[in-house]
Amino acid sequence: MIYKKFKELQLSTLGMGNMRLPVLKTETESHIDKEKAQQIIDYAMANGVNYYDTAYSYHNGESEIFLGEALKKYERESYYIATKFNINSNPDYKAVFKEQLHRLQTDYIDFYLIHALSDNTMQRYIEEGSVDYFIEQKKAGKIKHLGFSTHASINTFEKFLEYTDWDFTQIQLNYFDWLYSHTKEEYDILKKRNLPIIVMEPVRGGRLVSLSEMAELKLKKAHPDWSMASWAFRWIKRLSSVVVVLSGMSDINQIKENIETFSDELFLTDQEEALLFDACHTFKKEVSVPCTSCRYCCNDCPVEIDIPEYLNIYNKYRTDGRWYAINALKKAESKGKPQDCIACGVCTSLCPQDIDVKSVMKELAELQQ
Incomplete structure (x- = not known):
């Protein structure tokens, strides 16, 4: 050492x-x-x-x-x-x-x-x-x-x-x-x-x-x-x-x-x-959001979305394509889902990386429509 x-x-x-x-x-x-x-x-x-x-x-x-x-x-x-x-x-x-x-x-x-x-x-x-x-x-x-x-x-x-x-x-x-x-x-x-x-x-x-x-x-x-x-x-x-x-x-x-x-x-x-x-x-070029899974954003989410889990899915979606994301979204264990996001912005205010979470949730929700 x-x-x-x-x-x-x-x-x-x-x-x-x-x-x-x-x-x-x-x-x-x-x-x-x-x-x-x-x-x-x-x-x-x-x-x-x-x-x-x-x-x-x-x-x-x-x-x-x-x-x-x-x-x-x-x-x-x-x-x-x-x-x-x-x-x-x-x-x-x-x-x-x-x-x-x-x-x-x-x-x-x-x-x-x-x-x-x-x-x-x-x-x-x-x-x-x-x-x-x-x-x-x-x-x-x-x-x-x-x-x-x-x-x-x-x-x-x-x-x-x-x-x-x-x-x-x-x-x-x-x-x-x-x-x-x-x-x-x-x-x-x-x-x-x-x-x-x-x-x-x-x-x-x-x-x-x-x-x-x-x-x-x-x-x-x-x-x-x-x-x-x-x-x-x-x-x-x-x-x-x-x-x-x-x-x-x-x-x-x-x-x-x-x-x-x-x-x-x-x-x-x-x-x-x-x-x-x-x-x-x-x-x-293949990384969309720099989430570190610190989870500072999770406790105050009013609809209890496991935000890091979905940001990880989003990053994979950007590199592995739509079908990966659709399958991964089906398997996600989070109580709250992207379509439940009310765009309150609390998560972004707590995020050390200043990630625009609500926009990511909107895009993931649209993938499932």
């Missing part, structure tokens, strides 16, 4: 994300598959991963509880916990923080984040007192390092950076967003400030694990034994300001492959980066 220095610490460059743990599903609900998830944690610990990321709302609140149980058999100094406060999940920041310490079975949090900064939440985080409260918790030793994750505009991002002396930031960083979003601008701002970066969505919620046939062909020709995920990770390894790359690994094979990728110093050459960008341009 490669390690990078963060102040006095040595952090594993691969971090374990706990938003997409394996689950056991029933007809009405799903819960973390604790046995399989524990195997993943144990493998990570045995192979040098020491950064574990979670949040108050992940897996409907089960993620922090599971992680506290999974890590308690290890020496507390052998790992670092990162968790977050999201004002939209529960605005009572004092109660949330107290509960998080209890869930995680710890007296302190190593890396604490203001969660999912957006243009709509920045003022609330500041004016309602949560940021100042967490600054005080840091002074008291209950938080070791304070940062924030962001899905905000560059203007909001820079304003929030000025509010206090942050220890780190967490940004969505992958080669797709580097080319087509404002990720590169965010990175350059942080690099200029010498602010360490934790990477989220390095493969865009799994979207970059499998590319279009033509895009993959270009990359496989150069390195037949590299997976699409390893291309994404090796590109990020070029970036000197990145300290930890989070990966939400949901099975043992994923973590084995990722640990192998982060066990050497190999990163893309300039020529390989140019090839990856060319493949990405090819891929983008």
Whole structure:
């Protein structure tokens, strides 16, 4: 495992994300598959991963509880916990923080984040007192390092950076967003400030694990034994300001492959980066909506549409054709259907990718007519 220095610490460059743990599903609900998830944690610990990321709302609140149980058999100094406060999940920041310490079975949090900064939440985080409260918790030793994750505009991002002396930031960083979003601008701002970066969505919620046939062909020709995920990770390894790359690994094979990728110093050459960008341009032509399946849009949908499921169908429809979509729509298990969408726009207001969901639902509904 490669390690990078963060102040006095040595952090594993691969971090374990706990938003997409394996689950056991029933007809009405799903819960973390604790046995399989524990195997993943144990493998990570045995192979040098020491950064574990979670949040108050992940897996409907089960993620922090599971992680506290999974890590308690290890020496507390052998790992670092990162968790977050999201004002939209529960605005009572004092109660949330107290509960998080209890869930995680710890007296302190190593890396604490203001969660999912957006243009709509920045003022609330500041004016309602949560940021100042967490600054005080840091002074008291209950938080070791304070940062924030962001899905905000560059203007909001820079304003929030000025509010206090942050220890780190967490940004969505992958080669797709580097080319087509404002990720590169965010990175350059942080690099200029010498602010360490934790990477989220390095493969865009799994979207970059499998590319279009033509895009993959270009990359496989150069390195037949590299997976699409390893291309994404090796590109990020070029970036000197990145300290930890989070990966939400949901099975043992994923973590084995990722640990192998982060066990050497190999990163893309300039020529390989140019090839990856060319493949990405090819891929983008076949990608319609950049959903990462974060599910922030789901809880407030008034007609209970499983929006990520239908966005995935939509993307496949754009690459595989109408008949695929018609068959997939028939099999979808969502309570709400595209034709039930009332175009209220709540989902888009909560979407970090700013996807025009109502238009997608309209198009899918028309496919079934």
